[in-house]
Amino acid sequence: xxxxxxxxxxxxxxxxxxxxxxxxxxxVAKTNWxxxxxxxxxxxxxxxxxxxxxxxxxxxxxxxGGDSAANPVEQLLGALGNCxxxxxxxxxxxxxxxxxxxxxxLDGDLNLHTFLGLREGGNAGYEKIRAKVHLESDAPADKIxxxxxxxxxxxxxxxxxxxxxxxxxxxx
Amino acid sequence: xxxxxxxxxxxxxxxxxxxxxxxxxxxVAKTNWxxxxxxxxxxxxxxxxxxxxxxxxxxxxxxxGGDSAANPVEQLLGALGNCxxxxxxxxxxxxxxxxxxxxxxLDGDLNLHTFLGLREGGNAGYEKIRAKVHLESDAPADKIxxxxxxxxxxxxxxxxxxxxxxxxxxxx
Numbered sequence: 001x002x003x004x005x006x007x008x009x010x011x012x013x014x015x016x017x018x019x020x021x022x023x024x025x026x027x028v029a030k031t032n033w034x035x036x037x038x039x040x041x042x043x044x045x046x047x048x049x050x051x052x053x054x055x056x057x058x059x060x061x062x063x064x065g066g067d068s069a070a071n072p073v074e075q076l077l078g079a080l081g082n083c084x085x086x087x088x089x090x091x092x093x094x095x096x097x098x099x100x101x102x103x104x105x106l107d108g109d110l111n112l113h114t115f116l117g118l119r120e121g122g123n124a125g126y127e128k129i130r131a132k133v134h135l136e137s138d139a140p141a142d143k144i145x146x147x148x149x150x151x152x153x154x155x156x157x158x159x160x161x162x163x164x165x166x167x168x169x170x171x172x
Numbered sequence: 173x174x175x176x177x178x179x180x181x182x183x184x185x186x187x188x189x190x191x192x193x194x195x196x197x198x199x200v201a202k203t204n205w206x207x208x209x210x211x212x213x214x215x216x217x218x219x220x221x222x223x224x225x226x227x228x229x230x231x232x233x234x235x236x237g238g239d240s241a242a243n244p245v246e247q248l249l250g251a252l253g254n255c256x257x258x259x260x261x262x263x264x265x266x267x268x269x270x271x272x273x274x275x276x277x278l279d280g281d282l283n284l285h286t287f288l289g290l291r292e293g294g295n296a297g298y299e300k301i302r303a304k305v306h307l308e309s310d311a312p313a314d315k316i317x318x319x320x321x322x323x324x325x326x327x328x329x330x331x332x333x334x335x336x337x338x339x340x341x342x343x344x
Binding site: 008009010011012013014015018019022023026028029030031032033034035036037038039041042043045047048049050052055057059061062063064065069070071072073074075076077078079080081082083084085086088089090091094099101102103104105106107108109110111112113114115116117118120121123124125126127128129130131132133134135144145148150151152153154155156157158159160161162163164165166167168169170171172 | 180181182183184186187190191194195198200201202203204205206207208209210211213214215217219220221222224227229231233234235236237238241242243244245246247248249250251252253254255256257258260261262263266271273274275276277278279280281282283284285286287288289290292293295296297298299300301302303304305306307316317320322323324325326327328329330331332333334335336337338339340341342343344
């Protein structure tokens, strides 16, 4: 019987239980997330989260790196895609929509002038980020449109990127 | 002799050569970065960048996931730390500063109300992100302070997070 509620293989009971917890105790929703990064020489570093194996980072040779891993701005796009995938899986499951396949292509435009120190005070970050969502499902188009709207309105990484976030960077 | 210019193990010639290219042909600085994400069922997915092995994503059990990898908001913090590491390595090398060790601790506050659909139109993203930089170097304090200021002013991921970026998310 427990398989019947595992639409999209999602443990929806855990999410429902968390929602109930937050409803009775709103402070449960205040979360803090952490990562730590260790520099490995040159443009290589590793990001560690909880007890998971560290994930490598490097730059392409064109940017002076050793080209051994995705670079930080590519990792950012990956984080957005992964966040959207969770959003579709969670909200589709809550809406009774079965997902057959889900693939997200992301890209972003970035002008290197500021990063390279060739202009002062400019924007070193992405100017524009695009995500193309390939969602296969037998659900009717209006249900999919509703799902899509919900995912966009509730995406933690999507909102972090589209809003200005106070970022404090301090020497310890 | 080539070791002499490889301070911090950085291939500074590649960066200098890129700067020269951009100075003579500004459009070289206009870059586009890509990633693609494949949903793997439940809250699991994989982000792929160029030809590198896919990097896994999942949610903790408290959020209904299988707890098999860092989640997207943790990945975002990792991307920021990796970006800062490149920034310190590049700018320290350009300034003739040797880095003995560099470690960055990151954390961020996120309220789950919007993500869980418990409030409409709210912010699902980070409210605040902090990075603590542990930099070991024999360089004088004023040189380190200057380096730090430069890194903050030129960080692609730092700027992406601290500014509002137009993010378009569309069903293909």
